[in-house]
Amino acid sequence: MKKSRSPVEVFSLSFLDVISCAFGAVVMLILLAKNGEVGDYSQEANVADISETILALSEAQTTVETLEAELRAQAARLQGAQHDGASNSTEAQQLEVKVARAQRDLQELTDQASGLEDTLAQRQQAAISVGDAPKRDTEVGGIPVDSDYVIFIVDTSGSMKSMWNKVTSSVNEVLNNHPEVKGFQVMSDNGDYLFAGSAGKWRADNTAQRNMTIRIMQSWRGSSNSSPVEGIETALRTYGPSTNSLALYVFGDDYSGGSYDVTLANINRLNTNTSGKKIARIHAIGFRKAKRSLGRDSLQFATLMTEVARRNNGTFISK
Structure with a gap:
């Protein structure tokens, strides 16, 4: 006479214990992960690095703009100096022309004075x-x-x-x-x-x-x-x-x-x-x-x- 087997229960007490333990383990892992230290490659670290980089870039841009402004000012002064130099060169040339003209006039006056001195000398010989x-x-x-x-x-x-x-x-x-x-x-x-x-x-x-x-x-x-x-x-x-x-x-x-x-x-x-x-x-x-x-x-x-x-x-x- 065959023995009858009792039916198998999938969700038995043992099975539920295993599942509960597994679930508890997952919960523990999650809790440990949230309370752990933030690593070098965490999202918050990356955000901080990006902020610092942006700040440094902004400062660099400000410095570049300042240097560009100074460079433009120096260029303007250089251009002014070059203009003044050209103006001074023109004035110097004009003065050279005037000096040459004055020298010619002086020579003419000297020649006239020499002639007058000769005339005066002749008159002085008979003055008394x-x-x-x-x-x-x-x-x-x-x-x-x-x-x-x-x-x-x-x-x-x-x-x-x-x-x-x-x-x-x-x-x-x-x-x-x-x-x-x-x-x-x-x-x-x-x-x-x-x-x-x-x-x-x-x-x-x-x-x-x-x-x-x-x-x-x-x-x-x-x-x-x-x-x-x-x-x-x-x-x-x-x-x-x-x-x-x-x-x-x-x-x-x-x-x-x-x-x-x-x-x-x-x-x-x-x-x-x-x-x-x-x-x-x-x-x-x-x-x-x-x-x-x-x-x-x-x-x-x-x-x-x-x-x-x-x-x-x-x-x-x-x-």
């Missing part, structure tokens, strides 16, 4: 003439030495002192070309006297007096404003009314005074007597340093004294 000349020789600039009284009006400024030996030698030369006078006097262009004690008087004419005058002049320290007008006017006011035959010799190298017209009018008024005749001959001798062209002040002196001499029966010559 002895005798009674009613009018000056306008062709040769002759200076008549027929006056009984002579006054020397000498510029004592620094520029004249630099060639003082030449000045005193010229005074001595003119004085010696007057064979004999009744009296003479020496004044500065300001109207101050070489011999203060003889103001308004005449120095006696003799060899001793002439020699002493030149010797004292060598160390004369008179003041000056580089204008002969005061000396001329003082001489005419002081000696003109009481002197019949008078000559004024003006020695100078420049003129710092005012209007020519006013000066000429004042001198003409003081040098004209009641009968309308001239009281004194007024001569002038202009000086300048050797090898030096006439400056503006020297030209003004020459212009003024040429006209003064012309209007007062005198002569202007240049040394």
Whole structure:
């Protein structure tokens, strides 16, 4: 007789135990995985690295932009410097052209001055003439030495002192070309006297007096404003009314005074007597340093004294 088998139950207690254990194991694994340390290659680590990279990239871009701005500024300055350099080069070329033109003009003026110096030298050779000349020789600039009284009006400024030996030698030369006078006097262009004690008087004419005058002049320290007008006017006011035959010799190298017209009018008024005749001959001798062209002040002196001499029966010559 066959034994009957009991039916097999799939979901028996043992099976459920195994399943429960397996499920518990999975749960434990999940819990352990969540509570474990984050590895180097976790998602959060990757996000942090990316953030840092983005920040560094942003900073790098800012630095690049700053450097680009500085580079543009440097380029602008370089371009400006190049422009200024080109401008300076153009100005330098223009100045070179102007300098060359000025040199040509200077050479032309030098040639003209040389010609004038030759003419003056020729006139100076005939500048002194002895005798009674009613009018000056306008062709040769002759200076008549027929006056009984002579006054020397000498510029004592620094520029004249630099060639003082030449000045005193010229005074001595003119004085010696007057064979004999009744009296003479020496004044500065300001109207101050070489011999203060003889103001308004005449120095006696003799060899001793002439020699002493030149010797004292060598160390004369008179003041000056580089204008002969005061000396001329003082001489005419002081000696003109009481002197019949008078000559004024003006020695100078420049003129710092005012209007020519006013000066000429004042001198003409003081040098004209009641009968309308001239009281004194007024001569002038202009000086300048050797090898030096006439400056503006020297030209003004020459212009003024040429006209003064012309209007007062005198002569202007240049040394």
